[in-house]
Amino acid sequence: MTRILKSIEEFEGEVSESLVIVDGHDLPPARHDGGSPEIGRSRRRIDATQRVTGRARYTQDLYLAGMLHARILRSPHARARVRRIDTKRAEALPGVRGVLHRFNTPKTPFRGDDVIFREEVRFVGEEVCAVAADDEDTAREALALIEVDYERLPHVVDLEEALGDVAPQLESDGNVSESGSHKRGDTKRALKEADVAVDVTYRTSTQLHNALETHGAVALYDGEMLTVWESTQHVFGVRTGLKNALKLPYSRIRVICDYMGGGFGAKNGVGKYTIVASLFAMRFGKAVRCVLTRDEENLAAGNRSATLQQLRLGAKGGRITAIEHTSWSNSGQGKWIANPTGPTNTLYEVANVNTRSYKVVTNAGSLSAFRAPGYVEGAFALESAIDELAEAAGVDPLTLRRRHAGAGKDPITGNRYSDKHLLECYRIGAKEIGWDRRRAGGTRGSAPHRRRGIGMASQIWGGGGGPPAYATVHVDPDGSVVLTAGTQDIGTGTRTVLAQICADELGVELDDVRVQIGDSAGPFGPMSAGSMTLASVGPAVRLAAHDAREQLLGAAAGVLETPKAELRLEAGAIVSKGARTPLGEVLGKVDNNTVIGKGIRFPNADDLAQKTFSAQFAEVEVDVRTGEIFVERIVAALDVGRIVNPLTAASQVEGGVIQGIGFALSEERIVDRALGRVMSGNLEGYKVPTVKDVPTIVVKFVDRPDRRANNLGAKGLGEPPIIPTAAAIANAVANATGARVRHSPLTRARVLEALALAGIRD
Amino acid sequence: MNAFSYVRPRTLSDGLRLLRSGASALAGGTDLLGLMKDGLARPELLVDLTGIEGLRGWSRAKGKGLRIGALTPLVELEEAEELHRAMPILRESLRDAATLQLRTMGTVGGNLLQRNRCWYFRDQATACWLKGGTKCFAVEGENRLHAILGAHECVAVAPSDLVPALIAYDAEIALASSRGRRTMKLADLYVAPHGRERREHVLRPGELITEVRVSESALARKGAFQKAMERKAWSFALVSVAAAARIERGVARDVRLVLGGVAPIPWRVVAAERGLEGSGFDEAACAEAADRALQGAAPLRDNGYKLPLARELVRRTLRSLVV
């Protein structure tokens, strides 16, 4: 019976309610007795062969016949009014097909604006004009021939400058607006009554995603259908963006993302380059490619906001009694903000909490979601401050956390957690790192002037996923299986784990399942973001496979003239009293019939909080004369429900830890304040970790299914591993040296300054 | 990239003839092509030197020192065992330079002549002083990577790791142009951009480096190299230090101390060298040399950390010559 149910979902720290159309019933939680043929087994990626051979086609690899190349002219000024654009010389260049700019482009609503080329450009890199030409070089050359008359306006790019009185006010209500707050208890009183208190300020720098594949799209219009290939984390989101911008119905837009070279949150929706490519494609009836360069990527394709954070913590009797946390985030020209106060509000059971987050508008590139947006920045500050408090109170920092980590309820909503094993993460991680070797004040390092230390930090995040998500399982007459689901594989292994779930539930071999995803022509699925893909799509796949299996057994009962109850489907064969008949043989007896199983994601319980928890432990050495940090070992212990594929899960965790190390030690967008320009926009200046920057990483999963979460018992895993890394490292550095660095990344300059302040030379 | 003509001569004389009229010489391309892609170099004629015989490879004839052809890929210097025995500082200084791919493509001559890495210089849209503009944007801008010593109008730093190492061995370079040949000390190739001299070296138009030479007596020195980076690989030096000396019965002679990453030119510190002459590189002498090396330093807003960092690297590099 079709009906409407209420569901609660969490996405990037925000909880919301939704309505879901459902039919039939969900499955009970999958068995977890070690007997599953696929779930819980390490499997190689089913698409790895295509990727290692260079055969996988990414968006940038599509070269369609007669394709035009679009390039974008970007503002050289941090803030200016575009008064006039002269494209005569550019258009006269042989091979140039057309230009788009604010004076000739129809209304194309985009993220709250009604145009893609704004009259007032508000950061260096903002789109001013686009050119389509027969080849890339001509398009590039044409950009240099466009003359733009800019009226320059006062600008501000720096977070703390934008907070000051002399900065130009960019919005009618100023540069600063409150984006979130939470209050429980009475922090003022608790701080007054505290035995010890710390009052500290932290800063985090802007981090750039730098997925190896830059943003880009190829659009093709045949007069009826607009087909767009895009490197995206959400084919349906791009479709919605195009629908809004171009006023086409969903039915006439198809977005495809087959292979995709990483996103980390920066590719969650439509881009201006997508709309530019589509507008040109619709105008010329040809394929149009618009792929960003690395420089453009780092100017105008999103970032993790820089933050300024103030924390006041109090403790009494060896327990945390109060946390006040105020945070300001540089959102650039972004329309939203990720609040860094999320972990403070929810991670620990503390009676008195008062937090406030502010969004600060500047003339810098917009933020976009970046792997646990807000939480990475917030955890760096909160978890550093907890260590500072522990030290002031003379309590072991892990012991202090343990006293507050056992709560079974979400402190804001009062809803029970669907499951929680944070204390178990502490136990596993502490044992693995050898926490009992940790000494207050650190220990001697392996060389002169080197100190050794251990630190840890913990994490909370959503990851429960939710509806809507759909899947179908087609079983063809030869017994081969096509699983279609509304999702995309951005590199995480989605294709592989969905195939495992399908094979497991259906009773076929993994190799028999082909996975068709990354195509908006199929059923809807969520963004591959927010650690929600597996927990959203996986249960729908299981249900679809279950439906197909029931139908297959019914059909087999008829063909084999055996009661259905006596039949099983195992490893691609119908098994009856010890006799095995391959599925293809059974189905071969009925001509060209196709079995179609359908599955949906059922709602989340509306009285439970679905969260992921983990802790990371870092062991470091610090050269106190040169400020160099050597991260030697990271232990990550995670509670993310059931693990479907330990191999791909571990690599997700390791990848998250490495990005956390980058955030902690070397990654930093540097912007010249006077020019408003990104100076570290290439991969030499912007320092993502190399293979030599990588420590030993030990990954441990609690691996207990969260039976109240969904029919798989699995939760998301993309974001949890990046959240605590930087704080764990900063805490280890402080333990090693006695010097506290309160600004990430912990560059040589910042470490040497902190060491000098603390008077440490050996 | 701008449009240009491309030629690949087979002989040095053809190459020099082609270079006479403002053409650019291309060797490994790891710096020049990047500059061209960003519109910072716009040659009309590109003369690819890689087809020229005789400029690649190295030799060490008895008593005649070491000669390294300018087109020798960096990776060859790094990997040759015989070279490593003769002059270990080559491998030490190259090991953390750029990446394996870039060292494979890049040549010795190109490394000596690479342009600085200042992000204002490298930004096409910024008309900085070195590119003919009116001011150096780094002085009041983002200068964490810039010079603390010896800068005039431009505060970009000398980027090479190899060059300080070679200067510590008093390397000479042979130059050729269609007008003739000359040699000079490698150290004399570099100038701190100032006044009308808006460039980092004194190579004349149409001139090529053909060879790098290290004398037999210099090869008797012991050398050491250290470098500080912001990540563990693929970074230009925040600070690098090359030191060399002949050590006779525990006493240092012909001491050389050259810093990279701190000044617009490879920063040789004669005062510190003199102070070490005759010493045994004991802790006190090394510490004093480190202080002398940084004398006159004038840090900018964000690069003061280079002082303690350089001081410590100098001390360690010198100490490593005897410990």
Place this chain on the structure above:
Amino acid sequence: MTRITVTVNGAREETAVEAHESLLTTLRERLGLPGSKNACEQGECGSCSVLLDDVLVCACLVLAASVDGREVRTVESLADGSALDPVQRAFVETGAVQCGFCTPGLVVATHALLRENPEPSLAEIREALSGNLCRCTGYGQIVEAVQRAAKTMYLHGLDDE
């Protein structure tokens, strides 16, 4: 335009190229070989690593005009139909591939390493691959893949490719 003749993956190719065209562009756009990836165009990431006369280079920093008469090998040459070569197989088996965008460059760089040094130490592997940036994995499985490939190739000889 200049005409060049170049041997790519064992086949002689003749094509016209622009003077300023990079080898990467020629491979991807003229010769139908998009396996080498374009991620920075400045030699900073290693995604376009190819072998030029058996030497590891970034194709984005090689002028196409300069490869006239020379030999190029790209990632596309390594597998024989559905049979992967030992390096590719090791990358698949160890889970060294995530989004896979850096993988072709890493696979080629691994070949270059193992050709020179069939038994590299951990430090040598890390050294050799530090110019190939990966943004998804933790690199650990990549290093493991190289070790596994080295073992296989050492046992079975270099020339089963």
